[in-house]
Amino acid sequence: MTAQRTEPLAITPVAAAGWRTACLAAHLNGERFEGLFATIGDAETVELRALFSSPAETRLIVCEARDRSVETLVEEIPAAAWDEREAHDLHDLRFVGHEPLRPLLDHHAPLAAWTVPTVGHDTHEVAVGPVHAGVIESGHFRFHVVGERVLYLDVRLFYKRRGLEAAATGHPLATSLAYAQRACAACAVTNSVAYAQACEQALGFAPDRELGRARTLLLELERVYNHLHDISAICAGVGFAAGTMAYATMKERAQRLNERLAGHRFLFHTVRVGASDQTLDAATVQRARSELRELRAEHARAWRQLQFTASLQARLDGVGILTRDDADRLGAVGPVARAAGIPRDLRSESPHLWYQLFDPVTAPGAAGDVASRMVQRALELDQSFTVLDQLLAGPLTSGRTQATFEAAEFGVGRVESPRGATVCVIERNDGRLRAMHLRTGSYANWPALAHATAGNLLPEFPLINKSFELCYACADR
């Protein structure tokens, strides 16, 4: 493991008038935008935070927006578009220059307010959802189309908003982990680890080797069943039932292994703030290791079959292209960004986890289409199987943390979920949570999905959607 990155999170306080200048300075400095959040301060004032990171440093720019107005970042940092719209809807914050500032969470707004107007000969709208035809999460899509061709897609999520972040506040830090976990079953480990790491950073705790190992094991088990699911879903998207079911059975086996190793098919209740109770004896890790090797071989066999099924491959090439430039501009993360040629993976920037010499992979050609996103997941599955094989080389004992750094008011956790970079920012009042912000890989990628859909045929949307395989629950919270 590399030397521990010194913990302190750089906090840059600015006045409301200097908000844009400070954020753009970070942006121009090559730091990556990772989220913008508003929170209500102690005196009912609105406080703004923007997170930027570079491999060397994570920086939180904080600002008190006294008259609920700051200048927008959006034309320089388009990735901040949803964040600004959300902050506006939740806290009535104005972002001067963000025009039009369309509602995102506000479901009472009239149609014209939240959709982009399209005009021209024969343009019309197709409204889909929130209830979909399959077993799919709830969300509303409004396609602006000419004939079969999609001109623009307006995505309206937040039907599943449970108010988890707000409800998490006021409790002891350890208790509120449950709210981060509940955000999404398929990313439960990632969200919990991001929250736990954020708390530990704020408390000045550094995890020991075993804690890092236990969490990495859980994160990779989560990635394996998700990636198997996603390949199955892409096959379902083109009606290739043999592939769908082959990968569904592998996912089932992975989830049964989760249950045997950690007591839960989705690995719920396995992550804690400050410690880990997971222990696995030598015989158990050995059995798990050989099962994962079998699964890996089965995946390799099935994957070869998929590659030589011409009728499947022909449906994936060139569909739903997200170019590298667009992925970068829109702040896409995870397999979606890597399939577009951006070799970025938070696993190579995770000193508290157990990824030695981890090198991100990108799909050959990195065309950013459905085919690339599927190949990307197959490559990452292989990577995860390798990491798991190393992790399970010996028994696992319980892990804990040590007070190493100075405690602080803020903490940030950054974890690569199966869908990409997930960040959790927490603010604390002594031992209690004052605010939590969870910005998941799915949240970051939704605008990229809408963008990649434009120009494709309407019936291709289910396939494109499945190749992104974003969680609605993760975004809605």
Place this chain on the structure above:
Amino acid sequence: MFVLLNQLRRIRRDMAAPPPVTRSSLALRHVDAGSCNGCEHELTAAANPFYDLAQYGLGIVASPRHADVLLVTGAITTRMKPALLAAHAAMPEPRLIAALGDCALGRNLLGQPDQHAGALEQILPVDLRIPGCPPTPATIAAALIRALEQRSRGR
């Protein structure tokens, strides 16, 4: 492709799922009323070759107008309540309503109270309760097969 099909055939043979005892069927419609996506994953898994709901005559249909059973997952959010009621109203009678998972049953909900419309029971008459967080595909399959058997006996 034959390699895949052979493998699937082997799994089905090894699983030896109980044979169907009735020749009737139930068409299922799912509405996610605010879940964490766990119940959706497990409901989908109930159709995989290990559980194979389809062989019992249990299949998901695309429209509530074709459905006998409404499977509701999730804490019922205020934002999803109208869509849930619309899906219910579109179903022909007789119909069964199932609360799938602890959230729909109103158990151990997390979040702000003003975002929740209450347990499914307070909104629609519930016929079938499938507990679990999330219920396993085995639990889901067993509950639906039982409902199918009861229903065909009642006829």
